[in-house]
Amino acid sequence: MRILLTGGTGYIGSAVLDELVEAGHEVVAVVRSERAADAVEARGATAAIGEATDAAWLAPLLAGVDGAVHAAAPASDAAAFDTAIVDAVIEAFGGTDRRYVHTGGIWAYGAGDALDDDARPDAPALVAWRVPIEERLLEASVSATVIAPGVVYGDERGLVQLVTEAPRDADGRILLIGDGEQHWTWVHVGDLARLYRIALEHDGALGRLIGSDGTPTTVRAVAEAVVAQGGANGVVAEGADASRSRLGAEFAGALLLDQQADGAKVRALGWLPVHGSVIDEVVGREASAA
Known part of the structure; x- marks a missing residue:
């Protein structure tokens, strides 16, 4: 074509x-x-x-x-x-x-x-x-x-960097977007x-x-994967209002959405993800950078 x-x-x-x-x-x-x-x-x-x-x-x-x-x-x-x-x-x-x-x-x-x-x-x-x-x-x-x-995510680009490269507090902990409990649907x-x-x-x-790759994952879980690789000293909830102030109200409003999708419709078309989860991506990247 x-x-x-x-x-x-x-x-x-x-x-x-x-x-x-x-x-x-x-x-x-x-x-x-x-x-x-x-x-x-x-x-x-x-x-x-x-x-x-x-x-x-x-x-x-x-x-x-x-x-x-x-x-x-x-x-x-x-x-x-x-x-x-x-x-x-x-x-x-x-x-x-x-x-x-x-x-x-x-x-x-x-x-x-x-x-x-x-x-x-x-x-x-x-x-x-x-x-x-x-x-x-x-x-x-x-x-x-x-x-x-x-x-x-992938190719060391995408919004995952808002989590992996988020500001750290005085103790070296990753500032989560909101409380970090919101799921993001990834691909x-x-x-x-x-x-x-x-x-x-x-x-x-x-x-x-x-x-959707069918593995919705929380912002907190992604941040904790960075911690597990030695990329931060921990995670800490920033709070929704603070995230809105830091990132802008409309942008933060989207990032704070809890969204889970299983990707069933696209799988019915014969599409299957061949890449691992976003956690695998973060762990691999952090490990290679160590």
């Missing part, structure tokens, strides 16, 4: 690019600069330099592909960016069998100990903008899938990339998919 990809130099998008190229797909990566073009071409993609939110520029690119993946995550105006991409995809792919995979996020579901992929999201303020965009896409005549990744970036490919290759729309 010939696939248009946004975000090909980003954390998730670069992993998706590698996965698609390795599987034999032809990838056209939308980039904004010559430097980014060189980066994606070095990984086996064809670069298209331009502005993805320019409908007139993007339309002929969409017309020339079999499917598209939107994995870009701009630093600002994300709602306007995603709206522009979805508008263009609906216009180009509506009424066809060409497939589109859109990136959502686990936070949009709100708190829950058994999150259902197909449940209507209950998004906190930080990501509430995602919901109407995704709903409009899923209601359109597009063969669309919205992947909501859990907390992505390794390499496993997530395979899920994107599976969704793209699947015959038909899949609706919403939660990208």
Whole structure:
């Protein structure tokens, strides 16, 4: 398949690019600069330099592909960016069998100990903008899938570093986000990339998919894994209000969500994580750094 990809130099998008190229797909990566073009071409993609939110520029690119993946995550105006991409995809792919995979996020579901992929999201303020965009896409005549990744880790990147590299108190203890008892639903970036490919290759729309490795783990447990490797002297609850003050109210509000998902729907598609748990990642990284 010939696939248009946004975000090909980003954390998730670069992993998706590698996965698609390795599987034999032809990838056209939308980039904004010559430097980014060189980066994606070095990984086996064809670069298209331009502005993805320019409908007139993007339309002929969409017309020339079999499917598209939107994995870009701009630093600002994300709602306007995603709206522009979805508008263009609906216009180009509506009424066809060409497939589109859109990136959502686990936070949009709100708190829950058994999150259902197909449940209507209950998004906190930080990501509430995602919901109407995704709903409009899923209601359109597009063969669309919205992947909501859990907390992505791997390649020494991702939000896990908010725990492993969190500030220490005067006694060398890791300051937990809140009390640290909240579960985060996790997924390794390499496993997530395979899920994107599976969704793209699947015959038909899949609706919403939660990208979860099925092992929700508390923030406290991750921090304690750092302690066990000698990376800190212990852990201590920071408290929700202090975390909001340190990290910002909306961001902390998302990080404080207790979210557990088993990944049953994605497993039914034949997807199985091949990487170990986030604890294995932390232990391995801390051990190698010792």
